Amino acid sequence: MSLEDASLDVSEGELLAVVGENGAGKTSLMNVLYGLYQPDAGELSVGGQPVRFKSPRDAIARGIGMVHQHFMLVPTLTVAENVVLGREPTRRGLFDLERAISEVAATCARFGFQLEPRARVDTLTVGSQQKVEIVKALHRGAQVLVLDEPTAVLTPQESDELAQVMRGLVAQGRTVVLISHKLKEVLGVADRVAVMRRGRVVAEVRAAETTVGQLANLMVGEGPRHGTEARAPTSLAGLSPAASRVEAIGAALPEAAVPIPGGQVTTGMSALALMGGVPPGAATERPVPSSEGTGPTGTVALAITGGTPLEASSERAPATSAGEALLEASGLQAVGDNGRPALRGVDLTVRAGEIVGIAGVDGNGQRELAEVVTGLRALTSGSGTLLGGPLAGLTPAKARERGVGHVPEDRLRRAVVKALSVEENVALGRHTRPPFARGPWLDFAGRRERTLALLEAYDVRPPDPTLPLARLSGGNQQKVVVARELDAKPRLLVVVQPTRGLDIGAVAHVQAKLREARAHGAGVLLVSLDLEEVLALSDRVYVLFEGRVTGHFTRPDYDERELGRRMLGAGTGHA
Amino acid sequence: MPERLRQALPSVLSVLLALAVCWSLIALTMTPGTATAAYVEMLWGGIGNWPAWLNGAAATVITRPLGEAAMKAALLTLTGLSVAVAFKVGLFNIGAQGQMILGALAAAVVGAHVSLPAVLHIPAALVAAALAGAAWAGLAALLKLYRGVHEVISTIMLNWVALRLVDNWLVIGPLRGVAEGGQSITGTAEIQATATLPRLLGELSRLNLGFPLALLLAVVVWLWLERTRTGFETRAVGLGAEAARTAGVPVAKRTGVAMALAGAMAGLAGAVLVLGTEGRYPGTLGAPYGFDGIAIALIGNNHPLGAMGAALFFGVLRAGGTRMQLLDVHKSFPELIQGLALLFVAGRMVWLALLRRHEAAASVASVEVPRA
Known part of the structure; x- marks a missing residue:
């Protein structure tokens, strides 16, 4: 699912950068290259010879080296x-x-x-x-060195030094593949840049002829997005998620970018070529995904007919008349897990009856922001009011008491306890109140009744409250979480990556429930790395970059180019 | 309830396998006939010699062995509960022995040096023992919560501290008892009659109040874990601390309370030993019931009632073990059976995996429900 018909080739003595949003498939592609994953279809060749890597050992033997994001040193x-x-x-x-x-x-x-x-x-x-x-x-x-997000952990000085090291290796005839989402850096060091999106390589451009803004546009994609994303029609249930997404990219390629014309771009001797998704032999012509989106693999991109242009305006209506401020914060600062500042002064407001999206490249403070609002992370500075109480000194229990619902990013670690039953998970966090408790005792009958009602309303399968939660599929687990949080009638709902890893039906269901919560007057703070999701759902969008708000957009004035630029730090004097 | 049964199955199979292995060992070194006879002796020694009674022997041939078994079971239940409760919150309490030593000492001191009517004296001694055990376990919890010291390390070390502190100093030093004639004795002073746990069957057996107390506590702990808000929070912390924290559960508090409760159970085991059987803190406490508690809890699948069941079973075997000596079979075989059963239970993942594979073959399709 993470890779779909991705093709790439690198020449000897070249520095190729692979960029893309999180989940675009960069790392998956490299893991195929390094023998960690076996491709379902497609072929891999090194120095012109087709190869098949069963393990990293094979890859090493063929001269491929990998430097992982997390070091593997003793x-x-x-x-x-x-x-x-x-x-x-x-x-x-x-x-x-x-x-x-x-x-x-x-x-x-x-x-x-x-x-x-x-x-x-x-x-x-x-x-x-x-x-x-x-x-x-x-x-x-x-001979071929793959570096996965190598600068994520480095200081700027170390990054510069690494750039010199990489150029030095290329000068000695080695090939370097650099995976990154730091576009500015990439353009400074790479010869060529491959852009990945949704498991495909959607463009390859010469670094010298490209700007950060163009790359950003390629990464996030452009075009008629709202309303085209497939949502929920149950008739789609049988299709694979990838197959039922509408690709809407082709039209958006900016002029300066060089889309690959039909076939491979092979500069000089091909040191390495990777043809994904396509059965060997069928791979002579590589498709650039276009808006028609017909690939040779049989992954038919669907045009959703009768697909409710979701933003049917009636649904959007409450947004404009947003009510009282539920969350008002200014100058929020907090420290991340690594001990470095993650929030460096964030101001934001969330009102009743609106969905406020937080956009940004992963690791720019979104996670920490959600944790601050839900009481999981302490503020180091700044102040705010959350549902009538101070934001400082907030604990998860206080946040819940005031009416904050939370759909955390890391479901298995934060949202559920796998070994407990479905009904126990439904009670988790609300187990002190009716119908889940009566005095100090748990109310088994009340819990069972409420759980059954929720499983039915959210179409959780199988609807068995006694099953250990671990026995449910990821999508059904997420439905249980969303059901629990919404059933508590939160006044402010904080959702982080609510649809990551879900299949299309579950995605639609979860998104519909978020809109429903808004319609009922709740405020929703939506953090997602999927920009499409943020734009499709949100009434307003804050862009976070390096722990600061670098942009604020209000529907319908979503200028995606500008948004992309802000996500990469433009307009702050920092980038 | 098939799910419950499946949970218990590995334990039952492990115990049966241990019994079979030990039988084989005796049979190989002696004769199969001796092995079987020794097992029969062990059984009569644990649950009472019913055939002899039917043949007209006094009722004590039944009540004496049962009383001994019950007293061993009481101690094993309490220490087993100690380990099981800590396990529920995600901690491995190796320190039941040390907590029991402190509890025994506290019971001995209150039993000997405080004068109260029996209705108050016994509860006072029990509470003192529970508090002492809780405090000792609480040290490990504090070290864990505020200094990140792993509880296995701290509880093991606290065991040794308890042993040296009590056996090597307090009991032979400041708290040493003085006999009526003025000559010194080992251990602390005799507890007063008002602190002695009453025998339930008079002279028929040594069965005392400690046994029903242990059973009651097992049921109470089980009800607390399963039926109350705080018990639920405790289990949630044990199974997913981060999710519990996100849900607003005070994780540190639940951890501390559960560990203190674990210590209290072990402390009560010490009290039952001192107030029921020994009459004072002896020179050394002897039997390592605290360590047995680890085996009992694991064989009982860390379930309060499971631990109680395991304790009853091994109480019977160990009370009966001495009778095996009649046939020249060493009396430590019951402990060997317990040890082997623990070893096999530790392989429960293997048992479960085998069971699961068996089931998976039957119902591959029903495990993952296709789509939403």
């Missing part, structure tokens, strides 16, 4: 030990540390890395640890 071992781990030099059957050190020193010297082979890895900075990872791959003879 912190208590030295640089040299980490680099040779798995293929240690030995002398008379014993590990030969001196030889390991000299070999690693030679590799470092050859590629110009300043690393002390005897240093313990846990004494190194993050940037240096990353270099160890790169040296490890090179030491194993990697």
